[in-house]
Each structure stands twice: as C-alpha cells, then as structure tokens.
Amino acid sequence: MNDDSPTTGSAPGSGVAADAEEFTLDHGIDPDVYAKRWYSLAVLCLSLLIIMIGNTALNVAIPILSEELQATNSQLQWMIDAYSLVFAGLLFTAGNFGDRYGRKGILQAGLLIFGAATAYAAFFADSSADLIGARLVMGAGAAMVMPATLSIVTNIFPTHERAKAVALWAGIAGAGSALGPLASGFVLEHWGWSSVFLVNVPFILAALVLGAILVPRSKGEGDTPLDYLGALFSTVGLSLVVYALIEAPANGWLSPHTLIISAIGIGSIALFIFHELRTEFPMLDVRLFRISAFGTSSLVLTMVFFALMGTFFSLTQLLQLVWGYTPLEAAVRLLPISFFMMLAAPQSANLAEKFGKSRVVGAGMGLVGIGILIISRVGVDANYWLLIGGACVMATGMGLAMSPTTDLLMSSVPRKNAGMGSAMNDTTRELGGSLGVAIFGSLLASKYVHGLEGMLTQIPAKYQEIVTGSLGGAMKVAEGVKKAGAPAEVIDQFVVSTKQAWIGGLRLSLVIAGLIVLAASAVAFFLLPNKAADVEELERAAQAGGNAEPGETGAQAEAPAGV
Numbered sequence: 001m002n003d004d005s006p007t008t009g010s011a012p013g014s015g016v017a018a019d020a021e022e023f024t025l026d027h028g029i030d031p032d033v034y035a036k037r038w039y040s041l042a043v044l045c046l047s048l049l050i051i052m053i054g055n056t057a058l059n060v061a062i063p064i065l066s067e068e069l070q071a072t073n074s075q076l077q078w079m080i081d082a083y084s085l086v087f088a089g090l091l092f093t094a095g096n097f098g099d100r101y102g103r104k105g106i107l108q109a110g111l112l113i114f115g116a117a118t119a120y121a122a123f124f125a126d127s128s129a130d131l132i133g134a135r136l137v138m139g140a141g142a143a144m145v146m147p148a149t150l151s152i153v154t155n156i157f158p159t160h161e162r163a164k165a166v167a168l169w170a171g172i173a174g175a176g177s178a179l180g181p182l183a184s185g186f187v188l189e190h191w192g193w194s195s196v197f198l199v200n201v202p203f204i205l206a207a208l209v210l211g212a213i214l215v216p217r218s219k220g221e222g223d224t225p226l227d228y229l230g231a232l233f234s235t236v237g238l239s240l241v242v243y244a245l246i247e248a249p250a251n252g253w254l255s256p257h258t259l260i261i262s263a264i265g266i267g268s269i270a271l272f273i274f275h276e277l278r279t280e281f282p283m284l285d286v287r288l289f290r291i292s293a294f295g296t297s298s299l300v301l302t303m304v305f306f307a308l309m310g311t312f313f314s315l316t317q318l319l320q321l322v323w324g325y326t327p328l329e330a331a332v333r334l335l336p337i338s339f340f341m342m343l344a345a346p347q348s349a350n351l352a353e354k355f356g357k358s359r360v361v362g363a364g365m366g367l368v369g370i371g372i373l374i375i376s377r378v379g380v381d382a383n384y385w386l387l388i389g390g391a392c393v394m395a396t397g398m399g400l401a402m403s404p405t406t407d408l409l410m411s412s413v414p415r416k417n418a419g420m421g422s423a424m425n426d427t428t429r430e431l432g433g434s435l436g437v438a439i440f441g442s443l444l445a446s447k448y449v450h451g452l453e454g455m456l457t458q459i460p461a462k463y464q465e466i467v468t469g470s471l472g473g474a475m476k477v478a479e480g481v482k483k484a485g486a487p488a489e490v491i492d493q494f495v496v497s498t499k500q501a502w503i504g505g506l507r508l509s510l511v512i513a514g515l516i517v518l519a520a521s522a523v524a525f526f527l528l529p530n531k532a533a534d535v536e537e538l539e540r541a542a543q544a545g546g547n548a549e550p551g552e553t554g555a556q557a558e559a560p561a562g563v
Contacts, residue, residue: 033216037156041165043214044149045172047107047207050200051142052176054114055083055433057184057200058135059312060327061193063320065131066472068193073448073469075128077246077441080313081434082132085242086139087146088430089235092283095147095426096226103148103218108211110144115204117141122197146426152218154410166410167349167403179338181316185331227283233272234283238431240265245438249445284424294412296527297405298424300361302432303520304398304405307368310436310513311375311394314444314506315387321471322499323382336388337395344399352404361404362525367397369518376510380499401524408528436513443512444505451501455494467498474498 033040058065058079065071065079098106121134150169157165184196244262251257276282289295312334319330344364352360371394378387409425449468459467459477466473475495482491 033156036214039214040156040216041153041168043207043210044153045169046203047111047145047211048149048169048172049176050114050203050207051145053180053183054118054138054142054200056180056312057196059316060181060184060331061188061196062313063317063472064188064193064327067476069128070466070473071128072473073441073445074246074250075132077437078132079128079135080437081242081246082135083139083142084309084430084434084437085239086136087142088427088434089238090140090143091147091427091430092234093226093231094143095151096283098148098151100226103151104211104215106144107148107215108208110141110148111204111208114138114141114145115201118197118200118204122194125194150410150425152215155218156216163349163407166407167346181312182331182335185328188327225281227279227281230272230275230279230283233268233275237265237268237272240268242434242438245442249442249449288412291412292527293408293529296524297409298428299520300365300401300405300524301409301425301428303365303517304368304401305429305432306436307372307394307513307517308398308436309433310440310509311372313437314440314509317471318378318506321475322380322502333384333388334391337391340392340395341399344396345403348400348403351400357404357408358525358528361401361528362521364397364400365517365521365524368394368401369514369521371397372510372514372517376507376514380496380503440509440513443509447505447508448502451504452498455497471498471502
C-alpha cells in the first residue's frame, strides 16, 4: 500500500479511521466521497462512454445514409460535425456553469438532453436536415456531460491516485470512440440506420439512476459570473471556421464565400482571445497557454482526435463502399483499434514515470503519424492487413499519448477551476475531431471531384450532382442504371473509375494528416515538460492562476467534493 494512502475499512472511531479522515480533508475531499471514489469513477466513465459512442457510432452508417437519404459529402460531414461542433462550442460554457452551479446537476441534465435528442433521431428523423438537427442537440447535451465527468474525477481523487484515475478516464474515452462503430455495425445488420441511436438508451438510463446514487456533488469556489460574451465569440468562431472547411469543396477554396466566412470565424476567435485577456472572470484563462504543459498538451490532444475522427470517417466508407464489406463486417475489422488503444492507455502512466512524459507522448504521436502514413498506401483492391496494421500502430500511439497529456493539462489548472481545465481538455478533443472530419472530408471530396472530371461528360446531367456529391451516391447511380439495362462492362468501368477517384482523395488526406501529426510529435517531444521539471512549472502556473497547488488544493481552495 502507498504510504500516503489512508487505511479504509477500520472500525468507527479508531485511530486509523481518524487518520483517513484527516488525510482526505487535507486533500480537500470529503471522507464519504473518498470511500466510494472508485464506484463514482465507474459511473462517470459510463457517462463518458455514452458520449463517446454517440460521437462515433454514426460513422458506420455514413455509407447507408449517403444512399438512403441521398446525402451529399457536405451533408455527411455535417451529420458528424454538427455533434462535435456544438459539443466543442459549448464546452467552456458548460464547464463554467458546472463550476458555479454544481457539476452533478449539469451532468444529469446533459444526459437527459442527450437521451431526448437520441430518441428523436431514432424515431422521428427522416431527412438529412432532421438528422443534423438532432445531432446538434445531442452535441449540446454531450457538452454538459463530458467536462463534468473529468472535473468530478479530479476532485474526488488525491494527487497520488489521480494519474491512474485520469488514465482510466482517458482509456474509456478512446475505447468508446472505437467501440461506437462496432455497436452500430451490429444493429445495422438487423435494422435500419435509425437503430444506431438506440444503442445508447439502456446505458443512459443506467447512468442517470446510478449517477443519482453514487456521484457526489461538486462545485467550484464562489459565484463566478458566467462569461456570456466569451461563449458567443468562441462558439461563432469555431462554428464558422469548421463550416468554411466543410463547404469549401462545393463553394471553392478561394471563393469569396469561403474567404469571407473564414475571415469572420478567425476574427471571432481573435475577439475571444482579446476579451478573455481583459475580462475579470474568463471562461478560459488564455494566459495558461504560456505554460508549455498546458499549451502543448492541448495541441497534442487536438491532433490525436484529429487523426482518430478523420480516419474513422474515411475508413468506414473505404471498407463498405470500396471494398464491399457490410456494416458489421466493417466494424468488426476495425475492432483491433479499440483493443490496442485500451492496451496502451493503462501502460502510459508507468512509461511516463520511467522515461518522462515528453518522450512517451512524443513517441506516441510519432506512432500515430506513422500509422496514418501506412494506411495511406491502401488502394481499390482490398488489403485488410495493410490497413489494420497501420491502424493498430496509430491506436497504440493514441493510447500512449492521451493519458499523460490529459493529466498534464489538468494539473496545469488550479483545482477550484477544474471545470475550465476539463472543458479545455474536452474542447481539444472535439475541436480536433471536428477539424479531422472537416479537413479529411474536404481534401477527400476535392480530390474525388477532380478525379471525376474526365468522365463527367459521359454521365447524364441529371446524375452528375449525385455522382460528384459522394461515393455512396455514385454507387447508387450505378445500381439504378444497371437495373435499367445499361451494359455491364460500362457499369463496371464506371464503378472502378469512381472508386479510383475516391481512393486518390483518401490517400491525399491521409498523407497530409500523417505529416501534420508527425510535426506535432516533434513539438511534444521538445516542448512538453519532463518529470521533475514539469512539477516546478505546474506549481508556478497554479500559484499564478489560483493561489493553489495544481491539482492538489486544500480546503482553502475549494470545498470538499460532496459538501
């Protein structure tokens, strides 16, 4: 047993029990909360799992949606990014709200909103617009849930246990992202696309009931006013930048529409930074980015989820539309990604302790980049072992990188502002995921349309928009024309040509993404603090930001969790 750990289970009134109570109070934790902390963590991880499955479960249904709803590439991207975009845009506001009014209440309300939107998508959505709208509301609910889970975790565990708890939390986040496609692939084998939203319903109900019993109350110190102007600037800025990226292939990368929307979005982000530097109660203290642990950790987490979500968006279409697998077959073939991520994540804390955080995170990001570049060698002819080999290298790197960077980021923020740190951690993930889908999808779509230019004149005008809109649309056209009696050799050539054009776009997006992640690997290796040096820097950052030691605050910094 760790010498710092209190002995639990002693008879009431014994000296050991008194020592345990003194220990927990010294760490700002109510003794009753400390006693059931692992049960609380299990419920918090279940709530997180719901959100992460909801984030990725729709990926496997993308090829079906492109055919049944005749959704364009842009609409398909919005089905994914509507969730992530609102999620990212509201995280700081939700984290701030939880710090002020109570994290448990925000968590429960978020689960209810998420569940209601999930039910609407399952039973009532019958068009691309309906589905995108439901995903927007789901993202709002998710934004209330995710920062609350991590904020509570950092407040119910003392310092010597927090790294392990955060590693489990991060492992669940990664595993949930990978398990979502498997769950949806299974239900798609038996029911329609709307069934993917029903996967989460029993888990939502369980999380609500168990959360009411096992999750303690937790809130920040004082009544800090909400930063509504900051919320407005950040939401508008992030939304418009991602919107410009998604719509650029259709509108033109240098068109006035794209440039104006991009300029307004970037301008809003600049106003957000300016406002946060001047306001007395910022939703994000941007001065924290001066701390290498905070700024570099944020970059690393953004790049991890940029790679994860962008790759999933592409690979589910590759497996189903190009290689011909069913949704379940595709999901099963991606399952090793989850296994390797879960295998690597728990080892990251020990490796970071032995070799240093910067080396482990830098190596992990390097593996992510190398894995993506390996996947970029796939072609029209199925080569599963090449794909899964690269994907498992990528997943191992993600597992190694996520936990140490999450722990460093949270340790950079005073514990009374845990909601701010948690929101930043979650925002990097969702922003990275949004950018991944937007950039992967936009590069893929642009190259795909360019590859079709030589054959568009041979396609009837009424079909051209459908064919250029998405590969799923092109396959639907091929199926319809074949039923109408077109020569088989003509159809076969059309299918091969469209698949080759799509593969060209996939390769371009993967190569560019791989190089970006490798650059982030170098940044992590050189800029992340290492072992003893990071402790001193984080202590100085916390003293400057909240007059409390980072990640370890006594009663003077925050009331004990559960009080």
